[in-house]
Amino acid sequence: MQQVLVNWMNEALKAKSELIQDLIQILQIRSVYDNSLSTPLAPFGLEIAEALSYMLMLGERDGFITKNVDGYAGHIEMGVGKELIGVLGHVDVVSSGDAPWTFPPFAPEIRDGKLYARGAIDDKGPLMAA
Numbered sequence: 001m002q003q004v005l006v007n008w009m010n011e012a013l014k015a016k017s018e019l020i021q022d023l024i025q026i027l028q029i030r031s032v033y034d035n036s037l038s039t040p041l042a043p044f045g046l047e048i049a050e051a052l053s054y055m056l057m058l059g060e061r062d063g064f065i066t067k068n069v070d071g072y073a074g075h076i077e078m079g080v081g082k083e084l085i086g087v088l089g090h091v092d093v094v095s096s097g098d099a100p101w102t103f104p105p106f107a108p109e110i111r112d113g114k115l116y117a118r119g120a121i122d123d124k125g126p127l128m129a130a
Contacts, residue, residue, distance in 0.1 A: 051091035089127030
C-alpha cells in the first residue's frame, strides 16, 4: 500500500474562502441557550438546534457521515475501523448581554484580517477549523 502525504496547509488555503463563508453563516446564528424555546428535538432551544443542524449539513455536504443525537450532540465522521479520532466542540454561545459591543456580536465582520463575532474563538471558529 502506497502512503499518500497531504499538505493540509495547502488544502486549507485552497478552501479558505469557502471555509470563511461557512464560518460566517454559523456565526450569524444566535445559538444562546434558551430553555423556554426547548422542544423534544431541540432540548437546548431552537437556535442551538439550528446551529447544530447547520454544522451537520456542512459535514454531509462535504461527504462525511453525520448523526444527530436527539438534538443533544452531533457526529461528523469519516472512515471505518476500530480506532477513531474525536474532536469535541460546541455550537452554543454565551449571551451577548446588554453591554455595548465594538462589533455586533451576531453580524460577523472581518477587519484587518481578523474575524469578529460571538463564537469566533469559542467555539464555532475552532470547531470549523477542526
